[in-house]
Amino acid sequence: MAKALVCYYSRTGNTKKMAVKIADVLKAEGLEVDLKDVENTAVDDLLRYDCLVFGSPTYYGSMAWPLKKLLDESVKFHGKLRGKVGGAFSSSANVGGGNETTILDILKALLIHGMVVQGDYRGDHYGPVSIGRPDKRALNCCESYAKNVAALAKYLFP
Ligand SMILES: Cc1cc2nc3c(=O)[nH]c(=O)nc-3n(C[C@H](O)[C@H](O)[C@H](O)COP(=O)(O)O)c2cc1C
Numbered sequence: 363m364a365k366a367l368v369c370y371y372s373r374t375g376n377t378k379k380m381a382v383k384i385a386d387v388l389k390a391e392g393l394e395v396d397l398k399d400v401e402n403t404a405v406d407d408l409l410r411y412d413c414l415v416f417g418s419p420t421y422y423g424s425m426a427w428p429l430k431k432l433l434d435e436s437v438k439f440h441g442k443l444r445g446k447v448g449g450a451f452s453s454s455a456n457v458g459g460g461n462e463t464t465i466l467d468i469l470k471a472l473l474i475h476g477m478v479v480q481g482d483y484r485g486d487h488y489g490p491v492s493i494g495r496p497d498k499r500a501l502n503c504c505e506s507y508a509k510n511v512a513a514l515a516k517y518l519f520p
Pocket residue numbers: 371372373374375376377378418419420421422423424453454455456457458459460493494495
């Protein structure tokens with residue numbers, strides 16, 4: 363069974379709500395899932411999963427520093443995360459407030475690790491986004507995103 367980590371930073375709960383939804387759907391799709399606050403995630407934990415999905419609020423158009431810190435620490439395992447499934451999501455205050463650049467910044471790190479990332483041709487293309495508290499649209503995007511991630515993880519890690 364593929365093992366997934368949904369790791370998030372959230373100060374006011376919006377990104378956490380997205381993380382909970384994504385973790386619930388990954389579980390419903392048959393993955394073994396851990397949901398962790400980034401501040402309770404050790405870099406060594408990353409090795410234990412086949413699939414790593416990271417969420418952050420948008421801070422000045424990029425990820426919040428606790429997630430950046432974890433990703434910078436992951437250099438310890440450069441080359442060892444290759445082939446794992448990766449993903450990212452973000453909450454921002456504004457439309458056009460930088461949620462997509464936040465996701466792409468996270469995905470760049472995952473791609474540099476050699477991880478496998480799936481886009482979405484219909485919904486939020488790079489990963490789910492929310493404007494403030496996740497509404498029905500954002501939660502639906504989290505659901506369809508998690509289904510796609512689960513399908514890829516199950517294909518690569520049967
Ligand atoms: C330091 C800081 C920087 C922020 N920068 C942005 C920004 O560049 N664009 C934006 O739309 N929202 C920005 N916000 C708002 C947050 O992204 C937004 O409130 C988000 O929903 C918070 O997520 P959380 O509830 O998971 O903490 C910023 C908030 C803080 C505290």
